[in-house]
Amino acid sequence: MINAYDILETIRMIQDECLDIRTITMGISLLDCIDTDIDRACEKVYEKITRCAEKLVSVGEGIEKEYGIPIINKRLSVTPIAIVSAACNASPVKFALTMEKAAKAVGVNLIGGYSALVQKGFSAGDERLINSIPEALASTSCVCSSVNIGSTKTGINLDACRIMGRIVREAAEKTVDDQCFGAAKLVVFCNAVDDNPFMAGAFHGVGEPDCIINVGVSGPGVVRSALTKYPDANITEIADIIKKTAYKITRVGQLVGVTASKRLGVPFGIVDLSLAPTPAVGDSVAHILEEVGLERCGACGTTAALAMLNDAVKKGGVMACSRIGGLSGAFIPVSEDAGMIAAAECGALSIEKLEAMTAVCSVGLDMIVIPGDTTADVIAAMIADEAAIGMVNNKTTAVRVIPAIGMKEGDVLDWGGLFGKGPVMKVNTNSPSKFIARGGQIPAPLHSLKN
């Protein structure tokens, strides 16, 4: 029989330490839905999504009960709509409405893929899609959007940064009555990945199979709780404890992914080795860093502690699953993490510190509320800064900032649920306008020349 201690440990992780599977995300290719007639294309998109994902939610719920592990989200990602809509000479908003309708029909929480990949320039449908993002996000509730504006191989498309600065603002302006929620569903990436199961940045890359299942795990509470048992361990031992815990967390992700893929008759893609926080008590990445020994997340030492955490999570998870992908690492979304919210509110955590942290962890400036009067150029320059960190370090970085229209530093945007709430944070307002207005392409770094 399985060791009683192990059994009780698993149950404690789930019951008391918020261990869960954050998401099962089904990736669906829409390349076979392309049509010059937009209405015909949308019909095909609706038919394909509802056919492929018909059983996703019921299978997910069955697995939850059978294994006793909560699966918080069931989501969909689709081929970037800029590609699917390129042949139609019309506004792609109809695709967003179709995605929304299909997502509601199959009962998933979110659907990602209202996306464009413009790291080296704009092709036919790209600009049309990007310009339609604010309207698409305002007229839907569960559609998520992302735009990739740079990569290590291509450099950074500064024209795209400029445009996205404006689009992020417009997305917030158009949803001002809904806590500027539009901007919370929009991510600007550098080095975006094709198999990301996490929102808002999930899309189904063109090199992926027709349909696939990807899984994202969670578990910051479990890691923190494991560390509390070793108050005097040195940092090498701490890294080792995190590795062992990450292994256990990730094994569950692998089990759930394999089971879901078998039951749905869809190939299993990857497990995203992640520590994804939620605003719930005891589910915070910031609290892990504080457990390691920082008075507050954002103090000097935060970047080093986060680098260790991020690395240990990967090392522990890598042996626990057959294939790894997505963003894989610790997430640091401010509004979705109780510890980050508290640190931002008391002034311990600044955007500049968060930017440094993004160089050593999974993604980037995530779910940060900025003053409503922040100009499009400042947002564009934030995007360029983050993209530069990603480009030079061969990693994914992203910007998901929410301009709180009509609000100032100290005010709070509150969405509730997994999106949480965020205080408006101070932004450096010195103008980067001339730099942004130059446009063009920041060339790829020397180390991109690997052939």
Added chain:
Amino acid sequence: MRAIITVIGKDTVGILAKVAGVCAEYNANVTEVTQSVLQDMFAMIMLVDISRLNADFTVLADRFTKMGEENCLKIHAMHEDIFNCMHHI
């Protein structure tokens, strides 16, 4: 196929009997039980064979959750794979 049923809560007369009764009702064969009472706290781990269940396992899991709530106990019925995967390489 096997599942593990764990029961934790304040000790009262007949907990084991009630849980075993539900197992019998659903044709789940109890193969191993470890049980202890420490300072009034009842803790039991039961291994059951679920390959000949007369209903879906999720129905049985739901039944135990409900039974736990009604009796102020925490009862979890979980497929053994989750424990195996987490604690064995």
